[in-house]
Amino acid sequence: MKTLIKHVRVFDGMGSQLSPEQNLVIEDNLVHEITSSQVSEEGFDTVIDGQGRTAMPGLVDSHVHLGCFFPSTNQLDYAVVGSAAVAKKLLYQGITTVRDAGGVVQGLKTVFDRHLMEGPRIFPSNSCISQTCGHGDDDLAHARRDIQFRSLSFSVLADGVDEVIRAVREQFYKGASQIKVMAGGGCSSEHDPLPSVQYSEAELRAAVETARDYGTYVMAHLYTAPAMMRAAKAGVRSFEHAHMMDEEAARAIQEKGIFVAPMPQFNKVNKNVPVRISKKGMMVREREATATELINKYNLKILFGTDLMIHDPAMDPQDSVDLTYYEKRFGTMAALRAATGNFYEISKLTTYQNPYPDGKIGVLEPGSYADILLVKGDPTQNLFVLANVDNICVIMKDGVIYKNTI
Secondary structure, three states: OEEEEEEEEEOOOOOOOOOOOEEEEEEOOEEEEEEOOOOOOOOOOEEEEOOOOEEEEOEEEEEEEOOOOOOOOOOHHHHHHHHHHHHHHHHOOOEEEEEEOOOOOHHHHHHHHOOOOOOOEEEEOOOEEEOOOOOOOOHHHHHOOOOHHHOOOOEEEOOOHHHHHHHHHHHHHOOOOOEEEEOEOOOOOOOOOOOOEOOOHHHHHHHHHHHHHOOOOEEEEEEEHHHHHHHHHHOOOEEEEEEEOOHHHHHHHHHHOOEEEOOOOOOOOOOOOOHHHHHHHHHHHHHHHHHHHHHHHOOOEEOOOOOEEOOOOOOOOOHHHHHHHHHHHHOHHHHHHHOOHHHHHHHOOOOOOOOOOOOEOOOOOOOEEOOEEEEOOOOOOOOHHHHOHHHEEEEEEOOEEEEEOO
16 A cells, blocks of 8 residues: 655654655555655555645654543443543544553554554553552552452552562553553542652662563653652653652753653643542642743653543543643643654653554654644644644544545
């Protein structure tokens, strides 16, 4: 299968401006050539005339929970189908890849990869790993503790170095591409204070070293500077949230090349949030401006993430809107790279655990997967171009065209 996309300006995911007009040659699911030379249409199965539109990599949401949908009916089939419905909406917002930060997603990943249903690529963490009375502890995880490591669940409990090592290995058995640990207090959990530092340095280091043995890295849920300092010393490579960082933590993140996914949490008013959560959320919100200043001051590598949790199959993901929130905090190019080229950079930390080893994701160059958007306007100047999905004229994932309104 050969596809020609002609007359487009290219944002490659790493640069700061669009190229002059180019032509893209796609063979099967990979970008074969990007050239300014004229290309004959003969021999191509599909030809798309971009008419000067912007060609760019498909967007990546680096922090979602697609498999964390627990409806009040407790119907597992309803949960799975509902998750698939929301994932399809993500794809049609231009999100062609997600990094799942904890949940049951292997089934979704399989049907999406086989093109049996419409949805993004998934880099799965499988179950989050939490200490007792940590952010991932709940009655279900505790009740299933003796069998939990190989069960399908949002989180597993592991205390002590030996249990942590086993828990990490079990996630790899289930197909994880990276490991997610809970290294600090959370907003939604009931029993752990937000400022609590979770897991000892030895336990975190055990997770990091075990993940490294499998050719990949650890991402950590945390908010506070003390939790960040401990995780940095242990070798964690991706900080999730990190809203309450201080100068010392920012310097450590910069020195160690740690990625940060500073989700836009609590930027929207939700009257249905319980008081205990809203109080914690206020603590986070009050520190977000300082974190933004430090991220910009130290030019930290950020990843675009939304912390999407599926609570209703009718929900509409707000990724395109959240991307503009990143733009307000970090500037247009930093936000755009956070959703494209920066993911390519962190994906290189996943070697033989990479579920998609044959192409590059997050960039648009020869050898990239054909995960491509054609956009009306210039997203390097204004991300509101992407916030209006009507401006996304073509959505291609894995060489398959899902939308074409040209």
